[in-house]
Amino acid sequence: MKTISLDINYQEFSSIDEMDPKDQDLIREAIEAQKGSYATYSGFNVGAAVLLEDGTVVRGSNQENAAYPSGLCAERTAMFAAGANYPGKAMVSIAIVGGFDHKLSEDPCSPCGACRQVMAEYQTLSGKPLSVIMFGTKKTWKFAKVDDILPFIFDSFNEK
């Protein structure tokens, strides 16, 4: 038996002004996307923006429903829209913002497990790292690849 440790590196920014201009732009797109959030049941509004390899940005926001499981998170709304409308184009980055009542949280808005799994699939599909930016007004985190937020990814491609 041996104990193995994982070492995950990510960047923390106290202001988005410290970030790469492309990342700043993507965060601003996610903030715009949050305006489209329909979260009448939870009151928590999330916006996401996906950057494709050719520079296209696809926005998404959480969409809730009276039949609760019928709703969808902002990240998957954005990624599925990107996959559906731009098939074959690699997703290179995703920015996420969130907060109650259309405000922005102080802490980074962290994606749920199901959204991480979908990010992993698109990253595997493209063979290029998909970076993940979690925005907060007090601090923002950037992860270089999905592996850093979903270690031991389930990947059916491994079995082939």
Ligand code: THU
């Ligand atoms: N939500 C997202 O849009 N993304 C996440 O990663 C976590 C949660 C949404 C789902 C629901 O509409 C609301 O936030 C409260 O859970």
